[in-house]
Amino acid sequence: MENENKVEDKILEASETKVDLSAGEAGKKVSFVEKMKKRCCGNGPCKINCKNKGIIAAVVILLLLIAGSYGYKQYREKIDLGPEAVKTKVEKFLSENVPATAKTGIKDINKEGDLYKITVTVDKQEIPIFVTRDGKKLIQAQGVIDLDQKPADPNAQAQAPEKTEAENKTDVPVVDLFVMSYCPYGLQMERGVLPAVEALGAKIKFNVKFVDYTLHGQKEVTENVNQYCIGKTQPTKLNNYLKCFWKDSKGTAAACMKTAGVNAASVATCVADTNKEFNPTEKAMGLNKEETVKFGVQGSPTLVINGTTVSSGRDSASVLKAICSGFTTQPKECQAKLSATSPAAGFDDEAAAAGGAASAASCATPAN
Secondary structure (H helix, E strand, O other), rough: OOHHHHHHHHHHHHHHOOOOOOOOOOOEEEEHHHHHHHHHHHHOOOOOOHHHHHHHHHHHHHHHHHOOOOOHHHHHHHOOOHHHHHHHHHHHHHHHHHHOOOOEEEEEEEEEEOEEEEEEHHHHHHEEEEOOOOOOEEEEEEEEEEOOOOOOOHHHHHOOOOOOOOOOOEEOOOEEEEEEEEEEHHHHHHHHHHHHHHHHHHHHHEEEEEOOOOOOOHHHHHHHHHHHHHHHHHHHHHHHHHHHOOOOOOOOOHHHHHHHOHHHHHHHHHHHHHHHHOOOOOOOOOOOOOHHOOOOOOOOOOOOEEOOEEEOOOOOOHHHHHHOOEEOOOOOOOOOOOOOOOOOOOOHHHHHHHOOOOOOOOOOOOOO
16 A cells, blocks of 8 residues: 555645746746646636546546556566475476486575575586576576476477587697586596597697686686686696696696696786686686687587587597597597596596596586
């Protein structure tokens, strides 16, 4: 009733407000009702009761506004499905869009203003998302998702299978691996990629690049920039740095730079310049934004060969085969015998604790 009373007060206040007439009677103050009479009757005798007409018009407007206010209030209350119903819709969405190999769940759900804040778990990751109270829209860093939209037709997906080899052939293939530095599946792919990269040597151009958002907090933003700068200032040292970095989940950047012979001062200068240029955050890294958009990179890891996003096994033999599909004429190095066993996901200490289980999952928001 508070809103309705405020609306009524505004209407009554308006009816008593003094307003100026048009030119000719400038400066003369008349009431709202008198102005209505002036507009209705002109300068001649008034043949209808314009005062009553003005009052009736004000009452009609008042009733419409009160009805509208009450209706909007009822609408707002009606569209709040409640936490359990919203939770059910999100669980359904996760089951339809997250790979079956990943373990998903909902840790908690809380109302925040006109939204529900939901903490979604994907394997060991916790991902905050927001859902409108009507349960129709899921909001996260990369955009808004319609929860009422039907999942894609599996038959349609079958007509457009993932590419398993490069479409473009070159003498020196360009191999871009997009990761998040703390993503366990990105680390898994790096373990599979590096033996293939080392086997091919200078016959390919290999780059470690970064997904444009993160899922593992500020430490991942910092490490992404750190690895970006090692690759930019001392590219030949990056592979050895990564091999050291994989060992400890607690973060060993300084020690690993020393182990890999990286010039820390040069990296520090690059980090300062990079932070100033891109202002990277958890939601928008900016380091390789143009390429992530160009190649449709949505999660870690993503392998791109000569501009083609390629689906590959994460064992070194499969990665070598995928990379070699980008050669115009494959060199003898493509016949190298590499491991056909998928490496474990995560850091060495985490993989050991988990029993070294391999997985083909990825780090991505539920939308991807």
